[in-house]
Amino acid sequence: MSALASTSFPAALTVLVLVPAAGALVLLAMPRTRPDLFKPVALVASTVSAALAVWMLAEFDAGSAAAFQFWQQYEWITGWGVSWQVGVDGLSLFLVVMTALIFPLAIVGVDAEHSPKPYYAWMLMLEAGCLGTFVALDLVMFFVFFEIVLVPMYFLIGGWGHGRRAYAATKFFLFTMFGSALMLVAIVALAFLHSSASGGPVTFDLTAIAESQVLATNTARWLFLAFALAFAVKVPLFPVHTWLPDAHTNAPTAGSVILAAVMLKLGTYGLVRFGLYLFPEASVYFAPLMITLGVIGIIYGAIAAAMQRDLKRLVAYSSVAHLGFIVIGTFALNTEGLTGGVLQMVNHGVSTGALFLLVGMIYERRHTREISELGGLQKPAPLLAAVFMVVMLSSVGLPGLNGFVGELLVLLGAFNAHRWWAVVAAAGVILAAVYLLWAYQRVFHGPASGANAETPDLRWREGLVMVPFIAAIVFMGVYPKPVIERIEPAVDAIIAHVEDNVSGFTEPVADVHPSVSIDDLARSMDMADHNGSGAEHSEDGG
C-alpha cells in the first residue's frame, strides 16, 4: 500500500494522538482547589481531537482510500529499527473518527462520581492510547499503544467502578496482558526472521514486512497464532471472553462505553491489519477456525445474554455476539464480508456505546440494573424509552438502521465463503432480537410501580449527548454509501493482497456472478430505508 502525506497539515495524526495526552498532563498539573475546571479542560482536549478527526474525514481522499493518508514518519528508536509511523486508510478512518467523537460525548454525558481530576486524566490517556493504536503503522509502536490502554482502563474500572471492581480490573489487565505477551515475542521474531530472509536491515515497518512475504509457511502460521491470541482476548473470542462481562458490569458508565465502543475494536482491527495483511496465507489457513469461534461467540453470547438478570451484563454478552459477526465477516475473506466487518466495527461502537450510556442513565435514576426490579419506565420517562428503542433496534439489526447494513454484508460474505456457518450465524440475528426486545419489554413496558413510577426523564444534557448517536445510527442505516465508498477500496486492496500472496486462493464469491454489488446494495438500502425510518419515527412518538 502506498502512503500519502498531507500537504496542508502533515502532523495531523501525531497531533491527534498527542492532544489528549497533553490534556491529561495539564490536568495532573492543575491545583486540586479548582475541581470545577477539570471537566472543561478534559472536554476541550477531547473536542480538539474530535474536530481534527472530523477535519480529516473531510480531507480524506475517497479515491485513494486504499493508501495510507496523513502519513508521517519520525525516527524513534533508530538502533532497533523502530519508528513513529502513522497513517489512516479506509479501514481505520472511521474507527479513528468514531473514537475521537465518542470520547467527548462520554466525558460530557457522564460525570465522575468522585475524584474528578484523576478520572478525567485517565480518560484522556485512554483516548490517546486508543487513537495511537488505530493510527500506528509500526509494529512496535502499535504494540506500545495496544498495551498502554490497559493502564487507564484498569484504573477507571478499579477506581470508579462498582461491585467487585478490584477483581474485575485485575482480571481485565492480566487477561489482556497475557494475550499480548506472546504477541511481543511474535513481533520481534517476525522482524528478525523477515530481515534475515530478505537480507535487509531489521525493521518493524508494517508495510515493508507485509508487502514482502518471505517467511516460511509454517513459521508464519505460528506467528499468526501468537498475534491472533492477543486479538482474540481483546475482541473477545469465545474461550477467552470471560474477562468481558466482569469488566463491563463493574466498570463505571464511561468505562463501559469506551470499552465496548472502542477497545474491543482494537482486537478486530488488529485481526484485519495485523492478521490478514501481515499473514495472508496463515489467515486463509486458519479462517475456518476463526469463523467457527466467531459463530460459537454469536450463539453463545446470544444465549448467555438472554439469561442475564443484570441489564448491563446483558448488553455485555450481546457484545460477544456482535463481535462474533465482525470476526466471521473478516475471515470470510471476500469484499462483502470484510466491508461488512469493518462497517460493523463502527456500527457496534455507536450502538453499544449508546446502549451502555443509556443503561448508565437508568442506573443513575434507579440505582439498580436488575431487570426484575425495573419495569414500566416508559410511562414516567418516554423520551428515554424512545431513544433506548432506537438504539436497541439498531443493535438488533432492524433495516433502516445502521446495524442492518453491516450484518447483511457480513452474512452475504459469509454465505459465499462458508454457507452453513452463515445460516447458523443468521440465527444469531434472530436471537439478538429475542433477548433485546425481551429486555426492553421487561424494563420499559408494563405497569410502573413504586420507585419506577418516579423515574425522571432524560435531562437536556443527556438528550443532547444522545443526538449524535441517533443521527449516526439513522444516517448510516439510510445512506451508508459515503461510508462504504471509503472502506471498500481498502478492503479490496487487502483481499487482493491475500489473493496475490496465497497460491490457489481466490476470493470466495457467489456461484452466479455478480450477485449483489455494493453499489446496488447501497442503492436498494436507500429505498428500503426511507420506509424503515418512517416507521421508526412513529415509534419514537409513541
Place this chain on the structure above:
Amino acid sequence: MGAVLAQLPVRTPSVDWTGLLPVLLPAAGALVLLMVRSLVPSRLMPEMVDAVWTFAVAVAGLVSVVVLWQRDADIEAFGGQLVMDRIALFVAAVVLGSVALTAPTLPRYCRRVELASAELCVLALLAAAGAVVMAGAADLIVLFLGLETMSIAAYVMAALNLRRLESLEAGLKYFVLGAFSTAFLLFGIALVYGATGTTNLDGIASYLDTYIVLRDGMLLAGLAMLLVGLGFKVAAAPFHAWAPDTYVGAPTPVTALMASAVKAAGFAALIRVFVEALGTRANDWRPAVFALACATLAVGSVLAAVQSDAKRILAYSSISHAGFILVGVQAASDEGVAAVLFYLAAYAVIAVGSFTVVAALSGQRDDRTGLDTLAGLGAGRPALALGLTILLLAQAGVPFTSGFVAKFSVIAAAVEARSYWLAVVAMVSAVVAAFAYLRVVVAMYFRDSGDEAGTPEQSKPALGLGAGAVIVVAVLLTVAMGVVPGVLESLSSTAAGL
C-alpha cells in the same frame, strides 16, 4: 637498602591512575569518611555530612566515568589485571549512580530508625568500589577480590539495624550462604585454571580459541562451579533462597543497593566470565543458563504474586528481574550483552525508587511494609502513590517506561539467538509478576485505609526532601528512558561493542 634498590632494574607496571578513578574515588572516599568520623567528635559534625559526602563522592565517580567514556582506548591497569573498558564503565556508572540515588534518602532514614549513618555510608562506598573492581576485572583472581570487597561490605550493611532481629538474621543468612557460594566460585576458578593454565579472562578465551580441549571434564566442572557461585550472587533460582529474607530484613536503603548495585556487579561478572572468556564454550553453558533463567523467572514471579508484604513482593520481583537479565545472558551475543546492560541501568533506577518509597513508609522500626500499610495511600498521598505506581508499572513492563524497553531488548536478544521458548517463558512470567504489582496498586487505590486509629505521623510520615527528590528523579528517569530510549540504547550498544 636504598642503594640496592636503586641498582636493581625494578620495573613496576605503569598504572594509568586516572583510569582507575571510578574505583579509587569511592574507596578513598570511604576511607576519608571513616577517618574523619573517628577523629572528629560527632557533636561538631552533623549526621547529614555522611550522606552529603557519599553523594558527592558517587557523583565525582560518575563524572570520572563520563570523562573516561570519551577516551577511545580501553584503560588497562596492573598489567592487564583490571580493564576499564566500556562495559566496566557502564556498570560503574550504574553502581555509582545507585549509590548517588540512595545517599540523599539516608539522613532522614537513619535518624528515624536510629542507625549510624557513618558506618552505612562507609560500607556503601566500599561496596561500590568492590563492585566497580568486579565490573573491570580481567582476571578471575581480581574478580574474586572485587566480589569479596563488595560482599563483605554488603553482609555488614544487611545486619546494620541492630534493633531489629530480622536484620541480624538477614546479615547472617547472607553471610553464610555468601561464603558458601564463594567457595564454589573459588573452586570453579581453580578448576578453570587447571584446565586452561591461566586465570586471565583474555588468556582463557584465547586458549579455548586455539586449542581444542579433548578431555574437558575439568573445564566443564569449573564452568558449572563458576555458574553456581555467580548464580548465588545474582540470586538466580535455585540459588535464591537467601535473597527474600535478606532483602526484607536488611535496612531498606541497603536493600535498594543490593537490588541495584550488587546485582549489576554480579551480572557484569557473569558477562565477563561466560560471554567473554568462555564464549567459545557457549554451547556448553547456554542450556544451563536457559534452565536457570526459566527457574528464576518462574520462582520469582509466582512467589511474588502470593506475598502480602510490599517489601517481600519487591524482593521476589527482584529475583524475577534477575531471570529476565539471565535471558539476555543466555543469548551469548553482543546484542544480549547490550540488553543486559540496558536492563541493569533501567532496573537499578526502578529498584532504588521503589525501595525508597517503601522505606519512607516503613515506620520507626523499618518493619511496616505490609500491604495494609499502603491502604489508602492513593487518597492520602496521591503524588507518592502515583510515583510508586509508575515504578511498579515499569517493573511490570508497561510501555512508555524503561521497564518495557528493557524487557523488549532482552526478548529481542533472545529471539535473535533463536531462544523462542525462553522468550515466551519470560513474557508469561511477566504477566504473573504483573499480578503481584497490581496487588500493591489495588492496596493503594482500591482499598480504604484500614487503620483509622493510627496516629497522623504514622499514616502520613514526612517524606523529607532527600527521599522526595530521589523518587521524583527515579520516576522521571524511568519515564524518560521509556519514551526516548534511544540515548541509553546507544550507550549500552556502544558498551557491548555493537
